Amino acid sequence: MTLVLPPRLTASARLLRETARRRGLRIAHLPGFDVPEGLRPGACHLHAGPSFADAVASTLDIAPLEAPADWTARLPREFTRRDIRAVPIGEAYGLRRPAFVKSPNDKSIAALVYADGSRLPGPDAVDPGTLVLVSDVILFRTEYRLFLLDGRVHTGSRYAEGGRLRPGPLSAGALTFGAELLSAAGAGLPSAIVVDVGVTDTGAWAVVEANAAWASGCYHSDPGRALDVVLRGAGPAVELGERDRAFVRVTGR
Template sequence: MSTLRTLFLSPRVTATGHAFADAARRRGARVETLRDWRVPPQWRAAPAASLYSGPLFADAVARELGLGLLEAPQDWLARLPYELTLRKVEFTTIAQARALRRPAFVKPPNDKSFPARVYRDGSGLPGSDAVDGTEPVLVSDIVTFAAEYRLFVRDGEVRTGSRYATGGDLDVVPLERDARRSEVLAFAERLAGTGLPSAVVVDVGLIESAGWAVVEANAAWASGHYACDADTALDVVLHAARPEGEFGTADRRFLRHTPAVVRD
């Protein structure tokens, strides 16, 4: 990064948060852990801030930190051509998904408002007492990934990557040590021009007897790094979560809508 930033972390610091904090300190940046879901007055609209946290915490503090947060469009996965997903993916609302009468994989696009998993049918989804019916969801055909990979992407280029699962089980290995590295990178090149922000995390995987497919896209500022190089992944995070005024026209349409927080 050209300007040393203060990296803010949520009160619940994960292993990735610790790795990014260490990487930030190595380059002389400041690291601050926010102790509750509010920003102390001295840090509000900090001139060179960044953030690593989950989406709910980001919504609570991003405005006061003066941050813009890049994320993929909620319907990005559903808009991809079949040859990049190898399954049908529909972007809809949870109210409509509750009418499903078949098994499907259902998830919130960019948040964790309910568990992302295979549901036997729509009756298993959270009810209206738990989740508003207008909540957007992605409904996917069920597929089995033989291997899955996390890629930190900046300006369309994979900067660092990691395998994170084999056969659905956690199996973490740096991408450079994985036998399928060249296949992963070749598939990632096919995602150019699909409508992603300049800094994002993309998960891809190999479907046995079918080929390579996109698993999902994630916000870099909220993604675990697995065995990715922490210093390189941090560069992507710092580009994805930075003062809102730094974003150019091309990226502004990818900024997360963060609500205004009313304090007592």
């Protein structure tokens, strides 16, 4: 098997590359978004951003898994501590209050607090039907990344404190909240995914967002266990479990 990597590597990608090598995987560090001859479709995994995945996954018969676009919006409020809606950006243009707006599964709409809907990218730049997540503004004291595999927290790491990057160990509270979340809403997620959670400024636990494992940094997570989730999260389509078929990202666009 081969782990395919994009031209520009993050610190996490380099760590996962070395972990994969020690496990016996071949590494294909591509210089661009074109798939070279010699890479065999159906025998590759992927760790990269959404744009690179969209360019190469279909050609290589890779099935990248992602959470449903509205997964966080459908969570009970006890897990979000705020109102979250999944709406077309054309509807979000009508916002007349500050709101946090982002794309569900990529970075096409910058994840920011917008003063109102008029500050969002306009219809000249974005299809008005593009789905976005609109949520109340909330502050997190501490944020954690959970790598989830088969309905369990497989590994994880703190990644921020006070809104600033500060990787560190996973807390017992994050593990407990992750287990409660999976018990209540794990059926709506693929078998391999990342979910970020945190402690709000009021001291409550809440979901931050869901992310594709194959596009996520591992921070201080155990790299071998993070790699387990990445490999399942973007592997050969022929190995895809029946349950995960509903969570495959549409690529080749």
